[in-house]
Amino acid sequence: MAGSMLQNAVIFLGAALICVPLSKKLGIGSVLGYLLAGILIGPFVLGFIKQEGEDIMHAAEFGVVMMLFLIGLELNPQSFWNMRKSILGMGLSQMLATSLLIFSLFYFFMDNSIEASIATSLSLAMSSTAIALQTLKEKGLSNTQAGKSSFAVLLLQDIAVIPILAILPLMAVVGKAEAAEHHNFITDLPTHYATLVILAAVGLIFLAGRYLVNPFLRLIARVHMRELFTASALFIVVGVAWLMEQVGLSAALGTFMAGVLLANSEYRHELESDIEPFKGLLLGLFFIAVGSTINFTLILESPARIFSLVLIIMTIKAAVLAGIGKVFKLKIDQNILFALLLSQVGEFAFVLLASTRQMGILEKSQSDYLMAVVTISMILSPLFLFINEKFIAPYLGVKEAAAQKEADTIDEQQGVIIAGFGHFGSTVGRFLRANGVKATILDNDSDRVDLLRKMGFKVFYGDATRVDLLESAGAGKARLLISAIDDPQRNMELVDVLKKHFPNLQIFMRAKNRYDAYEMIDKGISRIYRESLHSSVYLGVDVLHELGQRKYTATRKAMDFIRYDQEALEKLSRERHEKDRYILSVKNEIELQERLLSEDQLFSDLRSDSAWDGERRKEGL
Secondary structure, eight states: OHHHHHHHHHHHHHHHHHHHHHHHHHTSOHHHHHHHHHHHHSTTTTOSSOTTHHHHHHHHTHHHHHHHHHHHHHOOHHHHHHTHHHIIIIIIHHHHHHHHHHHHIIIIISOOOHHHHHHHHHHHTOOOHHHHHHHHHHHTOTTSHHHHHHHHHHHHHHHHHHHHHHHHHHHOSSTTTTTTTSOOGGGGSOHHHHHHHHHHHHHHHHHHHHHTHHHHHHHHHTTOOHHHHHHHHHHHHHHHHHHHHHTTOOHHHHHHHHHHHTTTOTTHHHHHHHHHHHHHHHHHHHHHHHHHTOOHHHHHHSHHHHHHHHHHHHHHHHHHHHHHHHHTTOOHHHHHHHHHHTOSOOTHHHHHHHHHHHTTSSOHHHHHHHHHHHHHHHHHHHHHHHHIIIIIHHHHHHHHHHHTTTTSOOOTTOOEEEEOOSHHHHHHHHHHHHTTOOEEEEESOHHHHHHHHHTTOOEEESOTTOHHHHHHTTTTTOSEEEEOOSOHHHHHHHHHHHHHHOTTSEEEEEESSHHHHHHHHHTTOOEEEETTHHHHHHHHHHHHHHTTOOHHHHHHHHHHHHHHHHHHHHHHHHHTTSHHHHHHHHHHHHHHHHHHHHHHHHHHHTSOOOTTOOOOOOTTO
């Protein structure tokens, strides 16, 4: 048994290490990479994972459980109340409209019973929290209109699982059909008591989260053992999940509720940091398990029927979401993204369909058929998002900018282009404008573009890595381009485009850290600005001044330090691939910088170095 478990672990992790980097490289996201890894190792391709994939699926669902616990921690009751209009308006209308249309499809056109049609429509109305939030995080879209709207809809769906699971037992036609196979506390009760038990379990979670968990964590924290606190965090998540499963409720839903109740806890950040690593790994495992459990035999028996239903369901969901987005006045590019983000059927459908099967509402053949529909929709969703990102959204952005061409004409005589206008780029842009330097600004966040236009900046919405957009911005005649893009990967893509199509353009690049700077050096970029270097060094200047040194002297030392560090950067970039040599080189460079600065200190003590700051140094420094 142990050997089998270790073998499966090696297979799953190896498949992920191969497929996920490839999918990221192709720009289709990590979720599809995990799903493809599961398909590859599943029983219908390489066959590394046999029928035990379904057992692994149950364990892997714990990744979704942890993700929803962390979402709950982020959403304190006050912020939940502030989002009530979006949650109730967008979320409730999506659930009602989608469920009604899918119910009509199954009841009137596919001749299902009314109980089966209701259960199916409620299950398929759910979208994938895991896919949507992972995509928003990877693409940096969480704060866009589409991102915030998607989050609101997903929250309502997660909450809706409570009444749905409470309703299902009341529709059960063969309540004990599979009780022996899926035994829990609720299967031992008469059907009419099931709803009361579910509500009681929800109330117990509420009371425990409000009155018991904080004192428990406070007691654990007094021991001052990090691993024990991690164990307590996992105990809370596992305990709540177990309790919910015992009463036939969704484990993920229970932990989400617990997270919301702990959002204002003094231990919120510790819980987040302890659970985050487990969540990421198990969420990846969940998607691999989804891919490995696809029943290709069933799909091959009736491919037209299954794929047509997948496309019909996804079209219904996308159309409803697009209509809601239009009512709530989302811009066209944000509305398309919003509709595609949530057009798939989500992981909660697995839970709901399994419950309907246990209660005899659906037959096994119907459940398997719908499970295949859910899985295929999850696979197609990242592909549709990739198509939108590469072939639809950029053109919509360019058209939007072109529609306002008269007000936002790009002056080709301007010699500076700024790509990205977030916190970093806006600081540079405002400084240049204050000194009489006009710049053409490119940004692919439509919300930020609107704000910039109101502030009086010339701006074009679009992806700065596109050659045609760069040409229209005057890159062929400009003197220099400043890349202030927040995403390191897109910065690297921009470097490749500029080197290939605009070789004479001087490039000033933002780097997140030293390692991003190394990659830029490999690409031949010399003007690299690490976003934390100057701010941290100049914080040191203020500290030295507060301790008694002259501001001029401390500033000069800061400039010397930055110069020495920049010179060391290129040397270290050549050594970074050999770990031992790199560590030794870093140590030598630090010692060299400190020695040079010490020598400068001795020199400055022998001369008058007051300049614009004539204050005397404090004694003892």
